[in-house]
Amino acid sequence: MTVIEARGLRKEFTITRSLGRLRRSKRVLAAVDGVDLTVCEGELLGYLGPNGAGKSTTIKMFTGVLTPTSGHLRVCGLEPVPQRTRLTRQIGVVFGQRSQLWWDLPLRESFELARHIWRVPAVEHAARLRMLRSRLDLDAFLDTPVRQLSLGQRMRGDLTVALLHAPRVLFLDEPSIGLDVVSKQAVRAFLTELRDAGDTTVVLTTHDLADIERLCRRLVVIDHGHVVHDGTLADLHARYGSRRRVIVDFEAPPTTSLDLPGVSVESRDGAQVTFSIDGTVTTAGALVARLPELGSIRDLTVTEPAIEDVIAQLYASPAEAAPRA
Template sequence: MGMIEVEAVARSFTVRRRDGRRFRRSRTTVRAVHDVSFTVGRGEFVGYLGPNGAGKSTTIKMLTGILTPSSGRVRVCGLDPSRQRTALARRIGVVFGQRTTLWWDLPLLDSLTLIRHLYRVEAGAHRARLAELTALLELEPFLETPVRQLSLGQRMRGDLAAALLHDPELLVLDEPTIGLDVVSKATVRAFLERLNTERGTTVLLTTHDLGDIERLCRRVLIIDHGRLAYDGGLDRLRAAVDADRVLVVELARPGPPVEVPGVEVAGVEGPRQWLRLPESVNAAAVVAALAERYDVRDIALRDADIEEVVARLYRGEHAYEPPGRPVAP
C-alpha cells in the first residue's frame, strides 16, 4: 500500500455566469481535475508541478480532505481523506506558503505549545520533538518573538515546526519557499532533505520554484489542464521532451558566432558564446572542431535547464504517456 493512492480521480465545479443580454445566470461545469492516477510510496520525495489553474491545488485539497472527489478513489495513509479527515490530520502535516497556522499575536513558542494540545501530543514527546525541531530549523533566537514580528523566512520555519510537532508520516508542502531570500531557501531545503533522508518522512511538494525540485525531488508529477502529463525522474523528463544541451564556449577574444555543422549559436556576449547541441550531435566532436578552428579559452557542457524542459511540456511540444495509463491529448 502506497502512502498516497489516487485512482482515476476527477473533480468538477459548477460556475455561475451572468448572461448580460438576458439578465440571467447560466451554469457551466468546469473540470479542474480529470482522470488523474498516481501512487506515492513511503519515504518518497515527490514534486507536483503545473501551471496556474492546472489542478494542483484542487488535488492537494482532495488529498487532505478539504474537497471530495467527484469521482475516483483517494487514499492517504490508508484512509479516505474526506470521510476520515480528523484521523488523517493526526498522521499528516501540511504547510501552505502563503498562509500560516500560527497565532499572529502570540510568541512562536506559545503557538507551538497550543498546537501540541490540538494534536494531543504527550508532554514528554512534545518537549523532545520541539527541542529537535528548534535545533534543526534554528528557531532558538526568535521563539519568544510574536509571529507578526517574524520575517517571512522565520515564519516559514515556524510553520514547518508546527506541521511536524506531531511527527507525521506525510508532509504536504504548497509553495514552502515562496518569497524567501537565498539564505532562508537554503535553510528550508537542507531541513527538508534531512527530514526525508534521515527520518524517512514522505514529502509531496508543489512549487513554482524549480530550484526546489532540482535540489530535493527524485520524482516529478506534472499536471496540465487537469490531466497528468508526466510521471518520472528529471533526467527522463529532459530526454522525453528532447531538450537540447548547451555548450558554453569562451574564446580568447570577442568575435562573430562560431560555425560548426549541426550546432546553433543561441547567444553571444563578448568572448562567450552559447551553443545548442541536439541529442543527435556528438559533444566531443563539436569540442574538437571548435579547438581546431578557434582560439578557445574554456568550454563547459550543461544539461538542458529544467525550467525550459517544463516550459516545453506546458506548451504541448511533447506528449508523454505515463507507464500503464495513456494521457489523452
C-alpha cells in the first residue's frame, strides 16, 4: 500500500533583495522542483542531498508545515495541509536539533503528557511504552529531568514520543546528529528492528552516510530541487562506476599478470598488489580463485566502494545533466 505519493511536487519561495533605499528586486526560487516520489508501507527510505538541496522543504510539505506551490501530494491518503489535524495522528516526526520533550519534567512524565495529547488509551499506551522502554533501554533514566539527560538519551526519548501513538509514517530529520558512537549504534539498532518489523514506514534524512549504508534498502538523492537518483545503494554504485578493491599481499612480487574482464591492477607496492573490479563480468570470488596463479598469498583484503566518494561525485555533477530517476 502506498503511504506517500508525490507527483510534480514544487515549492517556490520569493526572495527580496534591496537595491537601495526605495527599490527592491524579487526573485522566485524553486526549493523543490518537480519531485515525483512514491513510498510504500513498511519501507525505510533514505532521503539524501547537500545543504540547500530541498530535503527539509520536502519533509515540511509531507508533514503539512509548508503548502506546496503546485503538484499532487498525499500522505496516508490525506492532503497534508488541509487535513493536517487528521494527518498528525498518523505520523511521527523527530528533528535531530529539536526536542518534543518537556525540559523540566522527568522523562516518564513527558511520555504521559504525550499520551493525553495524542489521546491514546491508557492500556494501549502502557503496552507500547513497555515495548519501547525495552528496545531503547530507557529504564535507567525514566525519572531523570530531561534537562539532565545526555544528547543520546534525549534522542531515544524523542524517538519514543514520536512512536507512542503508533504512527503509520515516521519522519526522521538528522536523528544521529551530534551523537557519540555508542548512542548512534543504539539508535541504528532500534531503527533496524523497526524496519524489519515492517509496521512503520520511515523516511530518514541524514548527512551520516553510515546510517544510509546500514539502514536503507532504497535511496533517494535530491539536488537543486530535483530527484537525481531513486534506487538501491548498489544501483548508485553501478551508475557511477564504483569499484570493489582486492588488496593482496604476496610472499614475493608477482612476475606474471591475470587477464580477467573488468579487473585491472590499480597499484603495486612491492609484493602488495591492489586489484580493481568494476563488477560487470568478474566477481571478487572469481578473482580470488585465480590469484594463486600469481604466487603464494600472505594476506588478502576485499574493500567495498566508499559511499562518500559516490555521493561526492553525484553532488559534483550538474543536477540538470543527471538523468531523472
